[in-house]
Amino acid sequence: MTISSQRIPLYLLTGFLGSGKTTLLNQWIKDPAFSKALVIINEFGETSLDHLLVSRSTEEQIVELSNGCICCTTRGDLVKTLTDISWRFSRNGIKSFDRVIIETTGLADPSPILSTLISNQKIFQQYKLQGTVTTVDAVNALHTLSQYREAKRQVAVADLILLTKQDLADEDTLTQVQQHIRQLNPTAPVQISDQGVTALSALLELDHVEPVQSVTPLTNWLNFGSAQFEPLNSSPVTSSPASTGNEISAHQDTINTYCYQITRPVTLFAIQLWLDALLPEMGHQLLRVKAILNVEGFPGPIVIHGVQQLLHPTAVLTHWPNDDRQSKLVFITDQLSREQLEKSLRPLLGLKI
Missing domain, CATH: 3.40.50.300 (P-loop containing nucleotide triphosphate hydrolases)
Known part of the structure; x- marks a missing residue:
């Protein structure tokens, strides 16, 4: 298009x-x-x-x-x-x-x-x-x-x-x-x-929606400064949810925010597997997804932004905005448990769902 x-x-x-x-x-x-x-x-x-x-x-x-x-x-x-x-x-x-x-x-x-x-x-x-x-x-x-x-x-x-x-x-x-x-x-x-x-x-200056055609610097576009990220480098599924400081407990609300970071690069194939499973199954529960991903073979990050079951055009950037090369993902969800979400992230780590 x-x-x-x-x-x-x-x-x-x-x-x-x-x-x-x-x-x-x-x-x-x-x-x-x-x-x-x-x-x-x-x-x-x-x-x-x-x-x-x-x-x-x-x-x-x-x-x-x-x-x-x-x-x-x-x-x-x-x-x-x-x-x-x-x-x-x-x-x-x-x-x-x-x-x-x-x-x-x-x-x-x-x-x-x-x-x-x-x-x-x-x-x-x-x-x-x-x-x-x-x-x-x-x-x-x-x-x-x-x-x-x-x-x-x-x-x-x-x-x-x-x-x-x-x-x-x-x-x-x-x-x-x-x-x-x-x-x-x-x-x-x-x-x-x-x-x-x-x-x-x-x-x-508001230009926080599309990574494509955005004139906003990447660090501002993501605006991850106030988020606290959990490492996601091994099997992420836990037996019970742990508090992150970014999550409202289940008895208070069904809308939760989950923030993760991945220290090692991911593959383009893993991203495709992840999105192919995530959007059809859980898209209606995802109010918003923002991700900056360190992908093998790419000099800059791949930026993903989605609303429910729809993704904005994916941006492939030519360079990183700073020395931090970790992948970062923020999910704002409605009626989606931590366990469900973390299970969906397994393909990014090369793990089977």
Whole structure:
């Protein structure tokens, strides 16, 4: 599949009810860099209100998807909208927008949306997903993230997390919230957003999705700094799960993060065996997979990034960003046990499943 170098940057903005998405969006689109952004707002219910809260110089660049949740019933509408806007918002063959922002409902699970953006060939060729931005309400986050599956998944798939209402939360609560976020997603940067004001440079630099055509340095793209990796150099299957500091215990949640490193190079054949078994069998339980692999015979790493059963085009890089040559893998999973995952990794080590 040929990928155009002129793909339109697309941002997915999500976050639970009341977490400050619209406040952020208002600040976002007032910045000159986003003055020509086209906004797609998904609203749920017969009476739509959110689009009325977005400040625009013109209503022509707000597209409303209403009476259905974008993650389920209106996904077909989203594909049609993204396909149509290229000509609908063009004059004399020139588009009137240079970026697209999709704001989901507070109850949306972003995973199916991300899958749609990756799997639909026409959409993938037209739009480059820059990243998923998730807003988290610091005051209510501990309750929300412990009670609502959608909120957990919004955090788990994020490329950038913006903590809102931090001025209303005490230091102890803020610490607990950030720890909980780190358990769900150890690789996404967490920034404070004060009254919707955030460092727009972080949004403009957001390029954390595709290793192919990414201008982000590899170390930033992976952003593994806060993850704690376990060695995976022998038979990885254990009789009982061991705590890593990155894993939420089973009685607390079904969404877990597992981080591994492999010190010796792996073979290209082993990678193929691993992916051939992993994606069909466990893909629906993988919210996200990020891996940088040291492969025999390659001067640089192979970078893999997947969402559920779909992989972005694999990147083969010409050199390593630093002296660390270890393979590193991060899995954010839903209802997948450590034992199941580690068993699936056996082919990477030259072991039979």
